[in-house]
Each structure stands twice: as C-alpha cells, then as structure tokens.
Amino acid sequence: MRLLWELLVLQSFMLCLADDNTLHGPVFIQEPNNVIFPLDSEEKKVKLSCEVKGNPKPTIRWKLNGTSVDIGMDYRYSVVGGSFLINNPNKTQDIGMYQCIATNSFGTIVSREAKLQFAYLENFKTRTRSTVSVRQGQGMVLLCGPPPHSGELTYAWIFNEYPSFVHQDNRRFVSQETGNLYIAKVETSDVGNYTCVVTNTVTNNKVLGPPTPLILRNDGKISGLIFFL
Ligand SMILES: *[C@@H]1O[C@H](CO)[C@@H](O)[C@H](O)[C@H]1NC(C)=O
Numbered sequence: 165m166r167l168l169w170e171l172l173v174l175q176s177f178m179l180c181l182a183d184d185n186t187l188h189g190p191v192f193i194q195e196p197n198n199v200i201f202p203l204d205s206e207e208k209k210v211k212l213s214c215e216v217k218g219n220p221k222p223t224i225r226w227k228l229n230g231t232s233v234d235i236g237m238d239y240r241y242s243v244v245g246g247s248f249l250i251n252n253p254n255k256t257q258d259i260g261m262y263q264c265i266a267t268n269s270f271g272t273i274v275s276r277e278a279k280l281q282f283a284y285l286e287n288f289k290t291r292t293r294s295t296v297s298v299r300q301g302q303g304m305v306l307l308c309g310p311p312p313h314s315g316e317l318t319y320a321w322i323f324n325e326y327p328s329f330v331h332q333d334n335r336r337f338v339s340q341e342t343g344n345l346y347i348a349k350v351e352t353s354d355v356g357n358y359t360c361v362v363t364n365t366v367t368n369n370k371v372l373g374p375p376t377p378l379i380l381r382n383d384g385k386i387s388g389l390i391f392f393l
C-alpha cells in the first residue's frame with residue numbers, strides 16, 4: 165500500500181516536470197476582464213490582467229480597439245507579467261476594447277476582448293434655477309438634468325434643507341430614469357426649495373443641483389403681479 169502511494173506521488177511529480185518541460189504553444193491562465201474604473205479612485209492605475217504559459221515562454225502584445233499598442237508610445241503604459249498597466253488613466257484616451265495576444269514558436273492565441281470604461285460624475289454647472297409657480301391642485305414636474313457622468317445614477321430630492329428629503333407617496337414620485345420629481349395636486353405645504361441629489365452608484369459620488377423654488381400662483385381676478393405691486 166505504502167509503495168503504491170509513493171508511486172502515485174512520484175508519478176504526479178513527474179507529470180508536473182513534464183508539463184513544464186515539454187514544448188507547447190501558449191495557453192491562457194488568465195484572460196482580461198471588463199473593468200469599470202472610478203476616476204476619483206485613490207489608485208491612479210488601471211490593470212488589464214493577462215497571464216499565459218507556454219514553452220518557449222510566449223511574448224505578449226496588447227491591442228486596443230483592434231490596433232496593436234506600442235508600449236513605448238505612451239509613458240503611462242507598461243506591461244508587467246503579461247498584464248497591461250495604465251498610469252493616470254484618462255477617460256477620453258483610454259476607453260475601449262483591450263485584447264491580450266500571446267505568441268511563441270508554436271503559434272499565437274488571442275484573448276477575449278475586455279472593455280475598459282470609466283465611472284465619474286461631474287458637478288452641476290448651473291448655480292441657480294428660476295422659480296416655478298403652480299396653481300394649487302395642479303400637477304408639476306421639476307427637472308433634475310444630471311451633469312455629465314458615466315456609471316449608474318440614483319436620484320433623490322431635498323425639500324428646503326438637508327436632511328429633509330421628499331418622501332414618495334401617492335402624490336410625489338422621483339423617476340430613477342431621469343431624476344425628475346413629479347408632484348400631483350400641489351398643496352400649500354409643497355411650497356419651498358427643491359434640490360436634486362445625484363449619486364453615482366459605482367463611485368459613490370454625490371452632487372447637488374441648484375435649488376428650484378416652488379411657489380403657488382395666485383390665480384384670482386387679481387394677477388400675481390398686481391397683487392405684489
Ligand atoms: C485626457 O485626454 C484628453 C485628450 O487627449 C485631454 O484633453 C485631457 O486633458 C486629459 N485629461 C486629463 C485629466 O489628463
């Protein structure tokens with residue numbers, strides 16, 4: 165019995181040696197995965213992973229959008245152990261499809277395409293929004309108009325001052341598609357300032373829109389203008 169075990173151990177050991185020593189074409193150990201890089205991350209470096217075995221040791225090249233990358237062309241690029249590293253990644257320059265290509269004397273293998281994307285959320289550009297005036301009992305919509313971004317967003321609205329949020333009910337609704345706030349049958353208690361809060365779920369960044377004041381329109385025989393004069 166003991167001898168059998170020893171034989172088995174010896175045999176698997178020899179298989180390992182054989183695997184390392186036999187000449188063979190390149191084989192992927194790891195192919196690159198899609199990456200969504202948060203632009204505000206502490207680590208200012210993107211890694212597209214690629215690991216290959218082969219004998220003779222394969223050489224590795226990378227393609228971006230189907231075109232070979234010349235590593236020396238950009239000081240931000242490097243290839244370490246087959247993986248492609250980009251320092252200070254740039255959302256306009258570096259977005260695209262990356263592929264790892266390994267070659268030795270037996271042949272060439274091409275990895276799957278990995279998509280590099282960026283997640284970010286810019287600040288609102290406008291500082292003020294004009295007052296919205298609504299008749300009591302009317303419906304209305306306040307537009308959020310999120311700033312330039314990439315990555316999934318969620319929306320909420322502050323009523324007057326943080327941390328008082330608009331609670332959704334049968335009159336009030338916040339669209340998670342557009343960020344817009346819908347209020348049906350406006351009441352006096354709705355009067356106040358509304359601020360859209362946009363959150364990027366990938367970076368966890370939050371930005372606040374400019375507040376929109378909501379007032380009730382005085383629609384009697386006396387118009388609002390004359391009333392205030
Ligand atoms: C990213 O690249 C674009 C185009 O080359 C350039 O205009 C921009 O300044 C770069 N952004 C950063 C943060 O370096």
Ligand SMILES: *[C@@H]1O[C@H](CO)[C@@H](O)[C@H](O)[C@H]1NC(C)=O
Nearest residue numbers: 228229256257258259260261
């Ligand atoms: C790669 O292709 C994508 C999609 O067509 C494009 O948006 C991007 O700018 C390209 N990247 C480069 C570096 O050419």
Ligand SMILES: *[C@@H]1O[C@H](CO)[C@@H](O)[C@H](O)[C@H]1NC(C)=O
Nearest residue numbers: 324325355356357375376377
């Ligand atoms: C709304 O904002 C304006 C300008 O900041 C302020 O004067 C006003 O008092 C606010 N209204 C309420 C109800 O908080």
